[in-house]
Amino acid sequence: SQPFDYESVKRVSPFAKTVGGRKHFMFKRAAAATALLVTIGGASAFSAPLPLARLTSRIAKTTAGTIFRSPFTRTVCLFGLGGESSKASSEKGMYPIVGGEDIMRQKAHGTSEKPVMKNLRWGCDYETADRICNFNRHYAEFAGYWTTTKFLQEVDKEKETTYYDSVTGKPLFIAPRGRTFEEFKAESISHGWPSFRDEEVVWENVRCLNNGEAVSVDGTHLGHNLPDRKGNRYCINLVSVAGNPNPEH
Template identity: 65%
Template sequence: MLLLPPPPLLSLAFRLVLLVVGSSCVLCCCEQDQEWCDALAVMSEGKPKGPVKGSEDIMKPKAFGTCPNPVQEPLKWNCNPELANKICAHNRHFAEHAGYFQETGFLKEVDRTKPTTYYDPITNKPLFVAPVGRTFEEFEKESKSHGWPSFRDDEVDWGNVRVLPDGEVVSTAGTHLGHNLPDRKGNRYCINLVCVAGRGPSEDGAAPSS
C-alpha cells in the first residue's frame, strides 16, 4: 500500500500521479515531467485515451531542417518527394493543398479490405494504422470532407507520434505531420499524405530507420 500525504500538503506544481506499467508502479511528478509520464503510459499495456503531448525540443534544428535526413525515394502512391521534404522537414504551419491525396495513387492502391500502416518517410517508423473501429469507406468519406487524411486517437501509434501545445502533430524524429483539429467526435488528426508516405522498413527503396 502506498501512503500519500493529505491533499493540502501536496503542492499543485508537484501533484503525484501513480502510473501502472505492467506489474510495476511508477511514481512521477506529472506537471514537471508530463512528456515522460505520457511516454510511460504508451509503454503500458493499454493505449492512452488521448494525444500524447510533446515539447518544442522535438522540432529543434537537425541535419535536415527539423529532421535527421531527407525523405526516402520513391515515396508511396507517387507522392512528390520535393513537396514532402518541404512540408516534413522545413515547415511548421503549411500543408499540401486540400484534396492532394485524391490526386495521387493513394485511393486506387490502398488496401480497402484491412487496416493500412502509414510510415514516416524520414525514419520508416509506423505513425498511423487505419481504419480502426470504422470502415475504410468512413475513413475515406471523412478525409474527403476535410481535404486531408483524417485519423482518430485509436489509429495513432503513440510510440512515434506527439502533439505539441499548439496542436501541431509531429513524429518523435521531428517530422511535421499536420495538426489536431478536434470536432464533435473528438480529436481529429489532419495529416499530410506526403508525411505518411514512407514505404516502411520491409519495402524496396526504404531508407534505414533511425
Template identity: 65%
Template sequence: MVSVVARAVVLSMAASAVVGFAPSGFRPSRASVGNTPTSLNMGLGDSLKSFLGLGGQVYPEPCVMGDESIMSKKAHGTSETPVQENLRWEADRETADRICNFNRHYAEYRGYWTSTTFVKEAKEEYDETGEIKFYDSNTGKPLFVAPKGRTFKEFIEESLSHGWPSFRDEEVIWDNVRCLQDGEAVSADGTHLGHNLPDATGSRYCINLVSVAGKPGKEG
C-alpha cells in the first residue's frame, strides 16, 4: 500500500504540473506573465486526493482543521463583506472578490503574483522588518507571516517553483486560518485562500496573492 507521504508527493507533483483554465471572469486585467497564463483547477486536486485515498484528510499539527460551516453562504458569498478597496501590491480587486468569496476550487493564474508589485515591495518590507505580513483581503486580519525558518530568497524560490505564494506551518497565523479535510485553506471568516498541497517535507499552503493582499484592520 502506498504510504500517506508517498501519496502526498504524487499529489503535489500532479497538482503543480497540471493546470486548467479558470472561468474567463477569473482572469485579471493586468498583463499576463509569460505567453500562457493559466490557473490551477483545484477541483482536479480534489479528485486526485480522492483517487490517492486522501479524502477526509486530517493534517498534522500545528495545522488547525475546520469544517464546512466556515464556508457557508453569508451576506457576500462565503464572507460577510466584499474585499477591500485598493488592495496591496496592485492586486486586481475584481479577481480577488471572485476568488475570495464566490469560489472553492479555482485560483489566480500561475505566476500572477510576479506580475504585481509584490516582489519589489515585499523585499523592501523584509529588509526593513525582517518579515512580510499578509492580511485577509476581506477583513484585514493577519493570516501569514513569512519567511520563518528560511530566507527571503528561499521563500521566493519555492513560490516561483510552485507558481503561487507558498507557506509552511510556522508561517501561518492559526488563530485566523483553517484547513478543511479536502485540503482547502480558508480564513476563519470564510475567505477562500488556496489549498494545502503537502510535499515530502510537510504541509505546503499554496495561496492566491489576491486573497492575502488586504490592508491591516484593527486586529492587524
C-alpha cells in the first residue's frame, strides 16, 4: 500500500474530467477521487507515490457503481464535492494567512533547524514524525493513524486542547472551538486526519502556502488545507502537532 500523496490529486484532476466520457460534475470528481483513494489508501509506510500511468489506468476503469460504495463516502469527506480551491478563504476573507515558499527553505535539519522532540505526546512515533515534519512536503501519516495512538484515550474531551509544534513547541491549534469535541472527533474520523477550522488555528505560528500546504512559521510541515462547503479545513498530521509546550513561547 502507498501513503497518501496530495500532489497525485492535482496530477490526475485534468484526466478526471473525462472519466467514462461523462459530464456530470459529481460523477467526474467522485469517480476519480474514489479510484485514487482505493489505490493509495490505508498506507502504513512512508514511500514513493504510485506511478501516474498506473494510477490513471485504474481511474479509467472506474464505473458509476464504484462511487456509491463505502470508499465514496470517505472520498466525499476527504475531497468534498463543492469544487473549492485550496486557496479558499473564510466568509470574512481573512483566512488562511498565506506564507511564502521561503518558509520551507532548507535549513540545518531539512526544512527545520532541529529534529522533532523525543517525548512526543500520545505515543506518536519519533521517526515518522521527524520524516513528515522535516523532510517532506506532500505526504501524510496514513489515514486513521491518529486513532491508533493514545490520543482518544488521553485527550480532555471537556476542554480545549492546545496542539504544539513537534519541533519548536509553539502552539499551532486550539480545539475544539465553536463546536463540541464529539463534532471535532466525528469530522476527523470521517476525513482520516485531525481536521481544524479557521478559528482553531493559532495564526501567529501557522501559514498556508499557495498550493494549500499548511506549515508552521518555522518550517514544520503540518498538512494541507482541503476546503469543504463549510469553509477552510486544515487536515493535519497528528505527528506534526504532538509536541510539548516550550516555556519560551
